[in-house]
Amino acid sequence: MIVMTTSGAVRGRSCTGGGAVFLGVPYAAAPTGRDRFTAPRPHAGWTGVRDATVPGPTAPQLARDLFGGLDMAPYFGPGWCRGADHLTVDVWAPARGHRPAPVMVFVHGGGFVSGSTRAPLYDGGAFARDGVVLVTVNYRLGIPGFLSLPDAPDNRGLLDVLAALRWTAANAANFGGDPGAVTLFGQSAGATIVGGVLSDPRSAGLVRRAVMQSGSGTFTAAQAAIVTAAAGRALGVPATAAALADVPDERLVAAVPRLAGLDLRTPAGHDPLGGITPFGLVLPEPPAVTVAAGAARDVDLLIGANADEGALYLAPLGLLPGTTGADLRATAARFHDRPDDVVRAYRTARPGATAADLRTAILGDGLFGAATRRMAAAHAGRDQGKGATFGYRFGWRSDALDGQLGASHVMELPFVFDVAGLAALHGSGALLGTTAAPADLARRTHAAWVRFAATGDPGWPAQGPGRRGVQQIGATWRFVDDPDPLEVAAWS
Numbered sequence: 001m002i003v004m005t006t007s008g009a010v011r012g013r014s015c016t017g018g019g020a021v022f023l024g025v026p027y028a029a030a031p032t033g034r035d036r037f038t039a040p041r042p043h044a045g046w047t048g049v050r051d052a053t054v055p056g057p058t059a060p061q062l063a064r065d066l067f068g069g070l071d072m073a074p075y076f077g078p079g080w081c082r083g084a085d086h087l088t089v090d091v092w093a094p095a096r097g098h099r100p101a102p103v104m105v106f107v108h109g110g111g112f113v114s115g116s117t118r119a120p121l122y123d124g125g126a127f128a129r130d131g132v133v134l135v136t137v138n139y140r141l142g143i144p145g146f147l148s149l150p151d152a153p154d155n156r157g158l159l160d161v162l163a164a165l166r167w168t169a170a171n172a173a174n175f176g177g178d179p180g181a182v183t184l185f186g187q188s189a190g191a192t193i194v195g196g197v198l199s200d201p202r203s204a205g206l207v208r209r210a211v212m213q214s215g216s217g218t219f220t221a222a223q224a225a226i227v228t229a230a231a232g233r234a235l236g237v238p239a240t241a242a243a244l245a246d247v248p249d250e251r252l253v254a255a256v257p258r259l260a261g262l263d264l265r266t267p268a269g270h271d272p273l274g275g276i277t278p279f280g281l282v283l284p285e286p287p288a289v290t291v292a293a294g295a296a297r298d299v300d301l302l303i304g305a306n307a308d309e310g311a312l313y314l315a316p317l318g319l320l321p322g323t324t325g326a327d328l329r330a331t332a333a334r335f336h337d338r339p340d341d342v343v344r345a346y347r348t349a350r351p352g353a354t355a356a357d358l359r360t361a362i363l364g365d366g367l368f369g370a371a372t373r374r375m376a377a378a379h380a381g382r383d384q385g386k387g388a389t390f391g392y393r394f395g396w397r398s399d400a401l402d403g404q405l406g407a408s409h410v411m412e413l414p415f416v417f418d419v420a421g422l423a424a425l426h427g428s429g430a431l432l433g434t435t436a437a438p439a440d441l442a443r444r445t446h447a448a449w450v451r452f453a454a455t456g457d458p459g460w461p462a463q464g465p466g467r468r469g470v471q472q473i474g475a476t477w478r479f480v481d482d483p484d485p486l487e488v489a490a491w492s
Contacts, residue, residue: 003093005171007045010052015092017129022091022175023117024056027137027167028160030084036144036249037152037241040087040163055090057083058116059141060249062256068316069401074424074431075410076110077119080253089164090117092124092134093175100178102453105135105168107161109188109214109410111277113142113256126418130450133177137164139193143244143252146279147231148224152241154282158196165197165206183209183453185302187413188368189280191215195375196281198299199290209300209456211449212375213416214309214368214409217272217286223264224282234258274334274367276313288371292378297385300456302449304392304470305372308406310363314356315404323355331359335366360406368409373468380463388456389463391470392448393480396441400433407474415473418446438475445473 001012001020012022028040035041063079065072094101104127108115117136124134137160139145145157153159165184172179184207186194191212197203198210219227232239234255235247244252259278264271273280287295314320319327325343332339346358353361380389394412398405405411414420414432420442425432448471452458460471460479469481 002049003174005174006167007043008047009049011049012091012093013053015128016125018095019128020093021124021128022052022093023054024085024088025050025052025091026085026088027164028087031087031140031144032084034241034245036140037149037156037244039153039156039159055081055118056088057081057086058118059086059138059145060253061114061141062253064110064114068318069429070312070316070405071424071427071430074120074422075413076114077116079114081116081118086138087140087160087163088117088138089167090124090136091175092128093177094128094131094133096176099176100173101131101133101176102181102183102450103133103135103168103172103177103179104183104185104449104453105137105165107137107139107184107186107190107193109186109190110141112146112157112189112279113277115141115189120422120424121413121417121419123417123419126446127450130446132450132453133172133175135164135168137161139164142256142279143231146281147239148221148228148282149239149241149244154224155196158193158200158281161193161197162200162202162206165203169206181208181453182206183211185211185213185449186215187213188215188409189277192218192281195287196283198296199283199285199287201295203296207296207299209453210296210302211452212301212303212372213412214305215303215371215375216280216368217371218281218283219264219272220266220268221282222266222268223271226262226264226266227259227278230259230262230278231255270335270337272335272371274363276367286374288374288378291375292381294382294384296379297382297387299387300390300452301376301379301387302390302392302452302458303372303376303379304394305364305368306407306409306411307393307395308360308364308397309368309409310360311404311406312409313363313367314360315401315408320356320359320404323359325355328355328359328362331362331366356404364409376463377468380467381465390452390458390460391463391468392458393470393472395472395474396437398431398433399435400428400430405431405433412445412473415442415445416449418442441475444477
């Protein structure tokens with residue numbers, strides 16, 4: 001199948017379930033040399049028909065597969081697949097009978113330093129099968145994508161996503177999609193980028209709906225400056241785009257592990273990412289503040305998190321058995337000035353919970369849950385605009401790692417993409433463990449995302465001022481009016 005894009009013709013191949021897939025289609029020029037630190041530029045295009053039947057290159061990054069005792073290769077993908085033209089999208093197009101189709105644009109996670117469209121979890125065949133044009137985006141990572149520099153625009157990875165949205169607006173119809181019905185969705189770092197896009201006035205008209213799966217907070221300029229200084233020391237050059245222009249990608253990638261463990265606490269606040277990554281968005285105000293003031297007022301939002309988010313950062317490393325009171329306090333102190341108050345609030349709200357369960361809950365809320373609640377409340381509490389707000393909580397628990405992984409961070413992705421049957425996801429050290437999920441969980445979860453993209457309604461009541469209800473997604477589904485008895489004033 002051949003499709004004409006604004007840069008030239010591309011040839012795709014048939015995909016399982018009907019439709020076609022087009023891999024490694026450029027949406028911006030290759031970022032090389034000094035241009036690694038500039039805003040994305042238009043692609044010069046090509047003559048003839050470009051082969052889009054094989055995967056393209058990925059952004060420079062370290063390979064990541066095993067995380068302690070857990071195989072995370074299906075999530076992170078193959079790592080760095082070299083090639084300059086890595087600002088690309090993969091497009092999964094439905095059969096012609098589904099036109100015009102809703103369009104969904106996915107932004108992958110990976111802590112702003114890893115991941116790509118080539119990860120097995122992001123196979124878009126189920127979306128094409130169900131009448132959706134799915135666009136998955138590669139964007140700049142690590143130092144080129146997110147290091148704050150005095151002579152370069154901040155958040156270059158986010159600027160890449162904005163460029164991919166503009167490309168989608170110009171090309172969606174050629175793949176059978178409706179450019180007026182674009183849903184931007186992302187997970188983890190990708191969800192944080194979605195929040196940044198919603199708060200950016202340059203996204204006006206590009207996004208009709210959005211989904212944020214386990215997003216987190218953003219860095220202040222002071223916190224970003226700490227990372228910038230450390231990167232300069234690690235590389236032995238001034239931390240400027242001009243000085244970094246001649247530093248090869250290999251050295252930039254190799255420097256990333258040397259930025260781990262930075263103390264990003266400042267008088268203005270704690271590290272919103274709890275030390276799990278040195279990179280993130282640098283914004284004047286958190287997206288929740290901008291959205292509460294009216295940004296994205298007409299964008300429908302589906303937003304949520306998983307029941308055991310924090311387990312991903314504890315269970316694979318063997319950190320849950322033997323959890324002590326001191327561990328609880330140390331976990332809370334990563335996010336708050338009153339850690340004893342936080343621990344006390346969780347103990348009160350969850351009587352009978354083990355120390356390991358409380359540690360998981362505190363870490364998960366600190367990283368993702370609190371930011372999710374703030375964004376949902378900001379969007380639902382506006383007194384203007386037409387955009388509706390829908391909340392969810394994913395609660396199906398994997399038995400991986402002797403049952404410790406539970407409904408961890410990342411767990412919803414195989415169900416959203418309807419790829420829970422992938423062999424690589426099953427086993428005692430694999431994401432979905434050894435016990436099969438309910439037969440219809442992936443179908444039903446995926447269908448809710450597709451329904452939201454097509455209609456703006458995932459199938460449960462919307463939130464609003466004073467209404468915090470969420471859909472519990474798991475072995476059973478139920479809508480809960482007040483999902484969490486823990487009103488964590490401690491997180492405010």
